[in-house]
Amino acid sequence: MRPLGNRSDFVPWFYLGISVAGLFCLAALAFWIRPPATDYTWQRPLAYSVFIVICLLGGVAAISPSRCSTCFGPRERGRGPESRPSSNIKPVRRATARVGHHPDCGEFSSHVLRFGSRSYCAGCTGLFAGAALSILGILGSILIGPPVGDTASVVFLIGCTGVLAGLFQNALFRISSSYARVIVNMFFVFGAFFVLIGTDVVANNLTLDALFMALVPCWIMTRMGFSRIEHARVCRACGLDSCALFQM
Numbered sequence: 001m002r003p004l005g006n007r008s009d010f011v012p013w014f015y016l017g018i019s020v021a022g023l024f025c026l027a028a029l030a031f032w033i034r035p036p037a038t039d040y041t042w043q044r045p046l047a048y049s050v051f052i053v054i055c056l057l058g059g060v061a062a063i064s065p066s067r068c069s070t071c072f073g074p075r076e077r078g079r080g081p082e083s084r085p086s087s088n089i090k091p092v093r094r095a096t097a098r099v100g101h102h103p104d105c106g107e108f109s110s111h112v113l114r115f116g117s118r119s120y121c122a123g124c125t126g127l128f129a130g131a132a133l134s135i136l137g138i139l140g141s142i143l144i145g146p147p148v149g150d151t152a153s154v155v156f157l158i159g160c161t162g163v164l165a166g167l168f169q170n171a172l173f174r175i176s177s178s179y180a181r182v183i184v185n186m187f188f189v190f191g192a193f194f195v196l197i198g199t200d201v202v203a204n205n206l207t208l209d210a211l212f213m214a215l216v217p218c219w220i221m222t223r224m225g226f227s228r229i230e231h232a233r234v235c236r237a238c239g240l241d242s243c244a245l246f247q248m
Contacts (some may be wrong), residue, residue: 012171012225019167019222022215023160026195029211030156030203037204044200047209048138051196054216055131058189062121062128107238111231113178122178123185123227130189137193146201156198162191163219170226188223192216 029035113122147155166188175181199208 009229012222012229015218015222015225016167016171019215019218020164022211022218023163023195026199026208026211026215027156027160029205029208030199031153034203035205035207038206039204040206043204043206043209047196047200047213048142050213051193051216052135052138055134055189058220059128059131062124062131103235105238107234108231110176110178110181113182122181126182126185126187127189129182130186133186133190134193137190137197141197146197148201152198152201155194156202159191159194159196159198162187163195166191167219167222170223170230188219192219 113120
């Protein structure tokens with residue numbers, strides 16, 4: 001785990017605390033406290049519609065990560081000579097291109113997914129795939145019906161696992177494979193869909209649906225915050241005087 005370097009580094013940890021506490025609170029309310037069920041005809045369609053909109057917006061953000069990042073935080077510009085590390089680390093090749101919001105250099109190899117001559121951001125690819133699968137899952141739940149009985153509880157637990165894996169992927173772990181990064185981020189979004197379905201079936205409570213919708217932005221901000229910290233950590237470690245192409 002990298003030590004916190006400045007005040008802004010504490011913000012993702014704040015969101016992480018809210019995200020994890022909220023997820024466990026949601027589980028406790030749905031499985032143990034069990035508030036009275038609500039049976040409004042518009043309840044399920046509204047929850048599903050809001051989640052579909054979130055997935056669509058997330059898919060757009062995944063396609064254009066650099067533009068989206070400027071809406072949630074300042075860009076990280078290249079560093080000048082005065083901020084060059086004092087260690088004896090040798091500079092690596094200067095990045096000559098950009099992939100999404102990554103410099104196209106060896107330091108970000110685990111963040112970049114390559115198919116032939118084309119390159120994609122592995123994290124954003126996973127988020128886009130997860131959003132697409134979640135929308136298909138919502139449509140399937142409408143047409144076929146959601147899981148019932150104990151299956152819904154299993155779905156909820158699987159969803160919690162996916163959400164927690166996505167939240168902690170950059171906070172505590174270092175993913176060295178771009179394919180693993182795709183899977184974790186896809187499972188992160190699809191896990192949120194599983195949490196929604198499980199909550200809706202097990203509790204069937206409008207307040208819990210609203211709590212879930214309030215938690216989703218916290219999960220997104222946590223994911224983006226730790227991703228930004230991870231990118232800055234990689235750039236600081238590479239030893240370049242500056243890299244104007246690194247603009248998040």
